[in-house]
Amino acid sequence: xxxxxxxxxxxxxxxxxxxxxxxxxxxxxxxxxxxxxxxxxxxxxxxxxxxxxxxxxxxxxxxxxxxxxxxxxxxxxxxxxxxxxxxxxx
Amino acid sequence: xxxxxxxxxxxxxxxxxxxxxxxxxxxxxxxxxxxxxxxxxxxxxxxxxxxxxxxxxxxxxxxxxxxxxxxxxxxxxxxxxxxxxxxxxxxxxxxxxxxxxxxxxxxxxxxxxxxxxxxxxxxxxxxxxxxxxxxxxxxxxxxxxxxxxxxxxxxxxxxxxxxxxxxxxxxxxxxxxxxxxxxxxxxxxxxxxxxxxxxxxxxxxxxxxxxxxxxxxxxxxxxxxxxxxxxxxxxxxxxxxxxxxxxxxxxxxxxxxxxxxxxxxxxxxxxxxxxxxxxxxxxxxxxxxxxxxxxxxxxxxxxxxxxxxxxxxxxxxxxxxxxxxxxxxxxxxxxxxxxxxxxxxxxxxxxxxxxxxxxxxxxxxxxxxxxxxxxxxxxxxxxxxxxxxxxxxxxxxxxxxxxxxxxxxxxxxxxxxxxxxxxxxxx
Numbered sequence: 328x329x330x331x332x333x334x335x336x337x338x339x340x341x342x343x344x345x346x347x348x349x350x351x352x353x354x355x356x357x358x359x360x361x362x363x364x365x366x367x368x369x370x371x372x373x374x375x376x377x378x379x380x381x382x383x384x385x386x387x388x389x390x391x392x393x394x395x396x397x398x399x400x401x402x403x404x405x406x407x408x409x410x411x412x413x414x415x416x417x
Numbered sequence: 418x419x420x421x422x423x424x425x426x427x428x429x430x431x432x433x434x435x436x437x438x439x440x441x442x443x444x445x446x447x448x449x450x451x452x453x454x455x456x457x458x459x460x461x462x463x464x465x466x467x468x469x470x471x472x473x474x475x476x477x478x479x480x481x482x483x484x485x486x487x488x489x490x491x492x493x494x495x496x497x498x499x500x501x502x503x504x505x506x507x508x509x510x511x512x513x514x515x516x517x518x519x520x521x522x523x524x525x526x527x528x529x530x531x532x533x534x535x536x537x538x539x540x541x542x543x544x545x546x547x548x549x550x551x552x553x554x555x556x557x558x559x560x561x562x563x564x565x566x567x568x569x570x571x572x573x574x575x576x577x578x579x580x581x582x583x584x585x586x587x588x589x590x591x592x593x594x595x596x597x598x599x600x601x602x603x604x605x606x607x608x609x610x611x612x613x614x615x616x617x618x619x620x621x622x623x624x625x626x627x628x629x630x631x632x633x634x635x636x637x638x639x640x641x642x643x644x645x646x647x648x649x650x651x652x653x654x655x656x657x658x659x660x661x662x663x664x665x666x667x668x669x670x671x672x673x674x675x676x677x678x679x680x681x682x683x684x685x686x687x688x689x690x691x692x693x694x695x696x697x698x699x700x701x702x703x704x705x706x707x708x709x710x711x712x713x714x715x716x717x718x719x720x721x722x723x724x725x726x727x728x729x730x731x732x733x734x735x736x737x738x739x740x741x742x743x744x745x746x747x748x749x750x751x752x753x754x755x756x757x758x759x760x761x762x763x764x765x766x767x768x769x770x771x772x773x774x775x776x777x778x779x780x781x782x783x784x785x786x787x788x789x790x791x792x793x794x795x796x797x798x799x800x801x802x803x804x805x806x807x808x809x810x811x812x813x814x815x816x817x818x819x820x821x822x823x824x825x826x827x828x829x830x831x832x833x834x835x836x837x838x839x840x841x842x843x844x
Contacts, residue, residue: 329739329744331735334735334738334739334742335735337738337742338694338722338734338735338738339701339715339718339719339722340719340722340723340726340731340734340735341719341720341723342723342731342735346728346731346732349728349731349732350731350732350735350736353732353733353735353736354735354736354739357683357686357687357690357736357740357749358749360682360683360686361680361683361686361687361749361752361753363679363680363683364680364683364684364752364753364756365748365749365752367680367752367756369752369755369756369759372755372756372758372759373755373758374751374754374755374757374758375754375755375757375758375761376596376754377596378582378583378596378804378805383581383583383584383621383825385586385619393489397489397490398704400487400489401485401486401487401704401705401706402703402704402705403702403708404708410703410704412703412714412717413711413712413713413714413716413717415713415714
């Protein structure tokens with residue numbers, strides 16, 4: 328069984344008991360569905376981490392950098408052109 | 418509504434959309450016409466899934482975590498459509514952060530299926546499919562990561578297309594699974610969908626669909642799809658009727674094998690959740706999105722994510738974090754990435770034998786909303802994303818018929834799709 332609380336801590340999530348059970352089941356179901364795959368000999372196969380079979384390139388384009396006011400426009404707490412966050416150094 | 422029939426004014430379209438509020442297709446309805454450009458889609462009304470950024474218009478991805486997010490930029494596809502004179506009528510409801518296949522997991526408004534309000538609309542581009550089915554817009558922009566355009570298209574009886582991976586820029590869309598995310602289009606007909614895809618591909622895909630029928634086209638029937646244990650007999654029967662009719666018109670039907678199909682669902686789930694957990698890491702409540710209370714930096718992030726995400730996002734983030742952990746990475750993620758290679762090889766071999774593959778889009782017809790969804794609901798659609806090939810769902814009787822083609826061979830896919838559409842009594 329996967330330690331859901333430990334995983335949740337890494338993922339910055341707080342889960343109630345029902346949510347923990349749902350997440351546990353989700354992982355166990357995926358692991359179960361992967362059982363047959365894990366029986367296959369994959370030692371000589373290279374992993375696919377990005378698709379190159381269908382790669383399509385676009386022209387490189389220079390775009391202007393974002394403006395500071397735009398970047399701050401969706402922040403809930405900004406002052407003097409900066410994000411306001413709690414102190415992180417004691 | 419067809420593109421060439423779009424002759425009404427912005428306010429008439431808006432009024433029609435507002436009159437259909439009970440269908441829950443829109444998170445946000447545009448209040449005024451903001452596009453006077455002329456072009457190939459001048460005055461044509463469309464809508465966009467709410468995970469596609471629209472300058473000055475709220476983009477929530479149907480998630481509480483982004484409930485007030487107003488982008489200061491347009492996604493690339495929105496900019497291209499704006500340049501062609503298309504009218505953005507609003508943003509469509511969806512499964513939360515594009516994570517789901519029922520269309521029911523969004524925060525706030527949820528779309529209902531116009532065929533029968535008790536049925537699921539399918540997801541995750543649920544509102545877009547509903548808006549097209551209702552004739553509220555000529556087309557809707559969606560995203561398709563594992564079938565999110567084709568699935569609601571099949572359930573709502575419209576056309577849904579996912580082109581080759583990366584042919585259309587995903588710049589400005591809220592990422593879910595970066596190695597699979599693809600922009601897609603929903604429309605009432607194949608030719609309209611091809612026209613929009615062509616514009617968005619910036620010339621890489623031709624907009625004229627070959628009208629010469631199917632004589633001489635080699636259609637592969639993947640035997641593993643038709644042997645799938647949860648394929649409903651009524652869906653199988655309808656797709657087989659379609660195959661017979663195509664054969665009668667001169668297509669060559671060939672059985673093909675995709676030997677690693679049995680592993681697709683696991684591969685998709687493992688890689689998909691891993692990439693989702695990584696992509697959603699940026700939603701922390703600090704720079705944008707819902708912000709929870711907290712005395713410390715960590716507490717703000719913890720509360721923002723815990724209160725902002727629904728269970729659809731949480732279960733995937735947790736699963737993905739596990740598959741990226743020391744334990745899950747070597748045991749599951751690497752083997753899944755290796756199996757993806759073998760699945761890609763299977764399709765390469767199949768396309769050496771045939772021009773297109775034909776399958777059902779979904780294993781069942783749209784089902785009652787009170788029923789639990791099948792975990793393998795997207796079993797027939799995920800491969801196109803794992804492999805990066807183009808795929809389209811076309812209505813045929815009550816079902817959706819899926820056509821897949823080799824990478825960058827949209828022309829053949831649209832040609833066969835048009836023939837299926839005509840057989841099904843479509844446009």
